[in-house]
Amino acid sequence: MPVLIKPEPFDPIAMQAAHEATLPTGSFGATASFIGTMRNVNEGDDVIGMMLEHYEGMTEKELEAVIHDAKQKWPIDDALIVHRVGAIEPGQPIVLTVVWSAHRAAAFDACRFLMEALKSRAPFWKKETLKDGSHRWVERNTPGY
Amino acid sequence: MPVLIKPEPFDPIAMQAAHEATLPTGSFGATASFIGTMRNVNEGDDVIGMMLEHYEGMTEKELEAVIHDAKQKWPIDDALIVHRVGAIEPGQPIVLTVVWSAHRAAAFDACRFLMEALKSRAPFWKKETLKDGSHRWVERNTPGY
Amino acid sequence: MVDPKSDMHMTIRVKFFASLREQIINPNTEVDGSQAKTIGDVWKLATDVPMPPHVLCSVNLEHQEPDAPVNDGDEVAFFPPITGG
Amino acid sequence: MVDPKSDMHMTIRVKFFASLREQIINPNTEVDGSQAKTIGDVWKLATDVPMPPHVLCSVNLEHQEPDAPVNDGDEVAFFPPITGG
Numbered sequence: 001m002p003v004l005i006k007p008e009p010f011d012p013i014a015m016q017a018a019h020e021a022t023l024p025t026g027s028f029g030a031t032a033s034f035i036g037t038m039r040n041v042n043e044g045d046d047v048i049g050m051m052l053e054h055y056e057g058m059t060e061k062e063l064e065a066v067i068h069d070a071k072q073k074w075p076i077d078d079a080l081i082v083h084r085v086g087a088i089e090p091g092q093p094i095v096l097t098v099v100w101s102a103h104r105a106a107a108f109d110a111c112r113f114l115m116e117a118l119k120s121r122a123p124f125w126k127k128e129t130l131k132d133g134s135h136r137w138v139e140r141n142t143p144g145y
Numbered sequence: 146m147p148v149l150i151k152p153e154p155f156d157p158i159a160m161q162a163a164h165e166a167t168l169p170t171g172s173f174g175a176t177a178s179f180i181g182t183m184r185n186v187n188e189g190d191d192v193i194g195m196m197l198e199h200y201e202g203m204t205e206k207e208l209e210a211v212i213h214d215a216k217q218k219w220p221i222d223d224a225l226i227v228h229r230v231g232a233i234e235p236g237q238p239i240v241l242t243v244v245w246s247a248h249r250a251a252a253f254d255a256c257r258f259l260m261e262a263l264k265s266r267a268p269f270w271k272k273e274t275l276k277d278g279s280h281r282w283v284e285r286n287t288p289g290y
Numbered sequence: 291m292v293d294p295k296s297d298m299h300m301t302i303r304v305k306f307f308a309s310l311r312e313q314i315i316n317p318n319t320e321v322d323g324s325q326a327k328t329i330g331d332v333w334k335l336a337t338d339v340p341m342p343p344h345v346l347c348s349v350n351l352e353h354q355e356p357d358a359p360v361n362d363g364d365e366v367a368f369f370p371p372i373t374g375g
Numbered sequence: 376m377v378d379p380k381s382d383m384h385m386t387i388r389v390k391f392f393a394s395l396r397e398q399i400i401n402p403n404t405e406v407d408g409s410q411a412k413t414i415g416d417v418w419k420l421a422t423d424v425p426m427p428p429h430v431l432c433s434v435n436l437e438h439q440e441p442d443a444p445v446n447d448g449d450e451v452a453f454f455p456p457i458t459g460g
Contacts, residue, residue: 090170115253125458284373
């Protein structure tokens with residue numbers, strides 16, 4: 001159940017496929033995945049770039065704890081979290097969460113749980129660069145439910 | 146917002162990537178996807194194959210209606226449904242639903258809605274082949290919530 | 291079976307799917323539209339058995355209840371609970 | 376700042392992240408562990424300003440409340456609400 005922090009752009013779909021290839025064929029029936037991608041607009045303003053900061057060590061630990069908690073709550077076969085850090089451009093993926101399970105209810109619930117728990121617990125911070133060259137810290141996340 | 150019925154095996158991840166490539170960069174922030182895969186066990190029995198029947202014409206119409214309804218309920222940028230029919234082997238994908246949206250709540254909700262609505266409305270029927278060579282129709286779906 | 295010389299516009303096409311297709315032996319795949327007011331009437335004209343519980347129905351590719359009206363030229367289908375996805 | 380000749384085991388390392396790192400000018404990145412019983416004490420030893428509302432804290436990579444105890448050798452971090460994902 002890997003957790004990966006990526007300082008360079010990553011292809012979430014390729015990573016999902018590569019991890020899935022390590023699982024036994026026919027063992028899981030449901031795969032729920034979520035990809036967060038950087039938009040070129042936030043709160044009505046044009047955004048041209050973003051710096052994503054994290055707390056090395058604690059971030060990985062929290063992401064692993066999030067997966068651990070999901071495993072306690074749902075019968076899941078495997079899970080994957082990938083999160084980008086560093087300088088990000090609009091259109092680039094920021095985060096990937098994937099859950100493989102026998103049935104869809106657990107896959108959907110656990111995948112969404114990973115995202116919400118990650119957003120409330122894992123220390124990441126976004127600083128946006130606007131079109132006029134100014135910078136601002138993102139102060140809160142949008143609601144997840 | 147395409148709906149595709151596939152009589153041959155398909156690669157859900159490649160189809161998600163290919164459709165995403167047609168969307169404007171930076172326009173969406175959230176992609177939720179679900180893949181249903183044929184398992185090699187169902188209700189405690191070893192399953193070695195499945196025949197998936199559909200009602201040509203009505204199935205496509207219902208899938209399009211499901212996407213239409215999702216668009217009425219959530220602000221979504223695009224959606225994709227792919228569903229396999231015909232002779233299927235364990236490990237092969239059966240269904241893919243993907244929703245692209247600005248924010249994650251709409252993407253998660255709409256993606257799950259597509260699956261639940263599809264399972265209650267779109268005419269598909271599964272007939273399993275068990276390890277001993279016998280056949281049985283699947284009589285009901287597992288609960289989705 | 292319908293007389294092949296009858297006006298085709300006076301028939302209702304009938305389809306059965308999945309386990310129902312296997313269970314209903316030699317149904318009529320066309321019935322006389324002038325004798326059927328509802329989907330339930332179509333079932334009676336097409337088969338020799340009572341409609342089982344939980345059978346789903348459609349008219350012209352739309353889900354309908356068994357008491358829904360039918361018209362000449364319609365396509366009526368009967369099928370078991372659906373199990374896709 | 377801590378006397379560099381002091382025993383390293385008697386210090387608590389202090390980190391600030393994101394907007395807090397930009398706002399807190401020249402904080403102490405090590406404080407004397409013998410003078411700090413809680414995270415709140417560490418803040419007071421490390422900065423000249425009151426702790427803003429909504430600041431989050433951790434000790435040794437675990438989320439903690441400001442009244443949580445600290446010990447020599449701990450790593451204490453302060454950061455604004457997190458905005459990943």
